Amino acid sequence: MSEHDTHTTCQHAHDHEAGETGLRASRRDVIKGVVASGVAVSSTGYVVAGRSTEAAAQTAGAVERMVRLNVNGNDRTVDVLPQETLVQTLRYKLGLTGTKIGCDHSECGNCTVLVDGVATYSCTTLTQRVRGKKVVTIEGIAGPNGQLHKVQKAMMEELAPQCGFCTPGQIVTAVALLNQNAKPTEDEVMVALSGNLCRCGAYNHYLNAVMRASKEA
Numbered sequence: 001m002s003e004h005d006t007h008t009t010c011q012h013a014h015d016h017e018a019g020e021t022g023l024r025a026s027r028r029d030v031i032k033g034v035v036a037s038g039v040a041v042s043s044t045g046y047v048v049a050g051r052s053t054e055a056a057a058q059t060a061g062a063v064e065r066m067v068r069l070n071v072n073g074n075d076r077t078v079d080v081l082p083q084e085t086l087v088q089t090l091r092y093k094l095g096l097t098g099t100k101i102g103c104d105h106s107e108c109g110n111c112t113v114l115v116d117g118v119a120t121y122s123c124t125t126l127t128q129r130v131r132g133k134k135v136v137t138i139e140g141i142a143g144p145n146g147q148l149h150k151v152q153k154a155m156m157e158e159l160a161p162q163c164g165f166c167t168p169g170q171i172v173t174a175v176a177l178l179n180q181n182a183k184p185t186e187d188e189v190m191v192a193l194s195g196n197l198c199r200c201g202a203y204n205h206y207l208n209a210v211m212r213a214s215k216e217a
């Protein structure tokens, strides 16, 4: 659970407690349990990440859990469980909640990030497998001064995001395509975006946005 999610949970708990005194005791107990478990999970990473390599090496198996990777241009070292997926690391250890979890089974594309420039489902990629690689999330798509990428601008101009849940994955996939093929045909864009499902059905808007972006200098 990220710090933001924890904060949101606490805020909701506070609001509910004010209006539902009859449920106060049991609900508070539940919230306390959730927050406590979230802190335990995230603090494990930070506490171990803060130790020196030498100290970590003194604990059998600890060194293997330390994964170095470059995320959005920054070198990061994270304590990663063997079965931990990249989206879990990004969202819950590094606080990059722009990458969404939809199906969690390689079906919807909501979790798409770039790994060494290739659009990748982070929900079924083990973080251990991206050791030393360059990962770019939706937070790293805009320029260094916050200027939007041409794909992001085109998506706004074409009114592509409806609820917006699939938008980060659509943008990352489109950026990967245009980096490889600056002037795709409509068919090529449709094939590239075919792994990104949109429950709002805004497929034509996303298609038009990528075609618009491809015409930008």
Ligand code: FES
Residues within 6 Å of the ligand: 100, 101, 102, 103, 104, 105, 106, 107, 108, 109, 110, 111, 112, 121, 122, 123, 124
């Ligand atoms: S959440 Fe990864 S493909 Fe759906």
Ligand code: FES
Residues within 6 Å of the ligand: 160, 161, 162, 163, 164, 165, 166, 167, 197, 198, 199, 200, 201, 202
């Ligand atoms: S804009 Fe709502 S899921 Fe795509």
